[in-house]
Amino acid sequence: MDTIYALASARGKAGVAVVRISGPLAFWAVHNLTGDVPAPRRTALRVLRDVAGEVLDEALVICFKKGASFTGEESAELQLHGSIAIVNAVLRTLSEMEGLRIAEAGEFTRRALENERLDLAQVEGLADLIEAETEAQRRQALKVFSGVLGDKVERWREALVRAAALIEATIDFADEEVPLDVSPEVLELIGTVMLDLESEARGATMAERIRDGFEVAIVGPPNAGKSTLLNALAGRDAAITSEVAGTTRDVIEVRMELGGLPVTLLDTAGLRETEDAVEAIGIERARERAKYADLRVILLADKDAAPEIEPEEGDLLVLSKDDDGSARGKWLSVSGKTGQGIDVMVAQISATLTERASSASSAIRERHRVAIRDALLSLESARNEVLLGADRTELAAEELRTAIHALNCLVGRVDVENILGEIFSSFCIGK
Ligand SMILES: Nc1nc2c(ncn2[C@@H]2O[C@H](COP(=O)(O)OP(=O)(O)OP(=O)(O)O)[C@@H](O)[C@H]2O)c(=O)[nH]1
Numbered sequence: 377m378d379t380i381y382a383l384a385s386a387r388g389k390a391g392v393a394v395v396r397i398s399g400p401l402a403f404w405a406v407h408n409l410t411g412d413v414p415a416p417r418r419t420a421l422r423v424l425r426d427v428a429g430e431v432l433d434e435a436l437v438i439c440f441k442k443g444a445s446f447t448g449e450e451s452a453e454l455q456l457h458g459s460i461a462i463v464n465a466v467l468r469t470l471s472e473m474e475g476l477r478i479a480e481a482g483e484f485t486r487r488a489l490e491n492e493r494l495d496l497a498q499v500e501g502l503a504d505l506i507e508a509e510t511e512a513q514r515r516q517a518l519k520v521f522s523g524v525l526g527d528k529v530e531r532w533r534e535a536l537v538r539a540a541a542l543i544e545a546t547i548d549f550a551d552e553e554v555p556l557d558v559s560p561e562v563l564e565l566i567g568t569v570m571l572d573l574e575s576e577a578r579g580a581t582m583a584e585r586i587r588d589g590f591e592v593a594i595v596g597p598p599n600a601g602k603s604t605l606l607n608a609l610a611g612r613d614a615a616i617t618s619e620v621a622g623t624t625r626d627v628i629e630v631r632m633e634l635g636g637l638p639v640t641l642l643d644t645a646g647l648r649e650t651e652d653a654v655e656a657i658g659i660e661r662a663r664e665r666a667k668y669a670d671l672r673v674i675l676l677a678d679k680d681a682a683p684e685i686e687p688e689e690g691d692l693l694v695l696s697k698d699d700d701g702s703a704r705g706k707w708l709s710v711s712g713k714t715g716q717g718i719d720v721m722v723a724q725i726s727a728t729l730t731e732r733a734s735s736a737s738s739a740i741r742e743r744h745r746v747a748i749r750d751a752l753l754s755l756e757s758a759r760n761e762v763l764l765g766a767d768r769t770e771l772a773a774e775e776l777r778t779a780i781h782a783l784n785c786l787v788g789r790v791d792v793e794n795i796l797g798e799i800f801s802s803f804c805i806g807k
């Protein structure tokens with residue numbers, strides 16, 4: 377096993393730069409640099425020198441013993457003064473040591489996975505944590521990183537292994553006519569896990585929204601002021617506005633943070649009957665995107681105008697062009713021109729989305745959703761086989777094994793090389 381090293385903090389000038397070393401020669405490398413190996417997990421101030429004895433920097437050095445580090449290997453962290461020249465000199469000195477090489481992207485985390493310091497879901501949580509842009513994303517990634525999903529999977533697995541063992545016991549004793557009927561306990565075990573998995577599957581969609589963003593569509597008749605409102609929310613002229621009805625044709629997307637949640641805001645073509653072929657395509661797109669959006673802001677300049685779209689639960693009906701707030705009251709009213717009412721509307725959108733996000737599960741990726749769905753399908757079949765009677769026990773046991781396999785994939789207990797490549801591609805060097 378090579379000993380690897382890399383700059384773990386961002387490149388460039390900074391207060392402190394952190395260089396990580398991991399592998400069997402980590403302490404040896406520290407000794408080469410400092411003439412000493414400080415006590416593990418203690419910060420020690422040391423002078424670092426190159427092979428010729430030239431001083432490179434004075435740094436804080438922390439050593440971690442094998443089995444008690446992020447990677448699980450013997451490792452060390454050097455906290456250097458954050459100058460590009462110092463970092464380069466230290467990295468060069470490390471590169472000149474026999475048996476050391478620069479780490480590949482994500483290699484420290486890969487070793488942590490290989491040494492079972494993290495499970496696969498935690499690695500994904502870590503990748504998301506690094507990518508997190510909003511508060512909700514940070515909290516969710518941290519939840520996954522802490523191993524919540526892995527703990528749940530372990531519980532489900534134990535229950536299913538017990539169910540399979542009960543069934544297999546009856547197969548072994550089939551000839552001896554064991555009178556014991558295990559099916560009530562087996563059905564109970566399967567049923568409990570299925571309930572958990574179903575709730576996890578429901579929360580998974582919300583978790584994906586927190587990760588990838590909610591879609592909020594602004595819809596309504598032409599000239600309602602949709603594009604003006606989008607621009608006000610975005611703080612820039614993302615969409616063309618004009619007094620001509622039918623100005624917006626394409627769906628315009630702006631990513632932003634609303635109340636701590638990642639949101640993609642959509643501006644859409646004004647909805648009406650039209651002879652104009654191009655406008656008609658725009659309206660078709662508007663309806664399509666609005667249908668799949670998580671929330672619709674239905675904007676009307678006139679309280680009595682037809683909204684041209686069927687509102688759903690959670691959708692906001694908003695009166696536009698209320699520049700001075702005089703129409704405020706029963707209706708939510710805003711002005712994209714003066715900004716009147718926008719804070720109240722944003723608070724309402726964020727409250728609705730936050731409410732939905734609170735049901736998010738720790739299964740946050742498409743891969744998790746698929747594994748949970750597969751496990752559920754197998755458990756459904758297993759339950760049916762058990763209900764069909766004693767001569768179907770081998771089939772029931774097989775279905776249980778398939779379900780356990782799907783759950784194992786979730787936390788990476790089985791061959792996951794192909795998934796790994798995809799996950800680690802998002803990591804930077806030094807992680
Ligand atoms: N006074 C006032 N005028 C507004 C407000 N919002 C929009 N307008 C005006 O209303 C007209 C239409 O605005 P747009 O933002 O283009 O309306 P739209 O709903 O995007 O229109 P389409 O894209 O054609 O469907 C423009 O002349 C805007 O200046 C507002 O809050 N107050």
Ligand SMILES: [K+]
Nearest residue numbers: 599618620623
């Ligand atoms: K317009």
Ligand SMILES: [Mg+2]
Nearest residue numbers: 602603623624
């Ligand atoms: Mg528009």
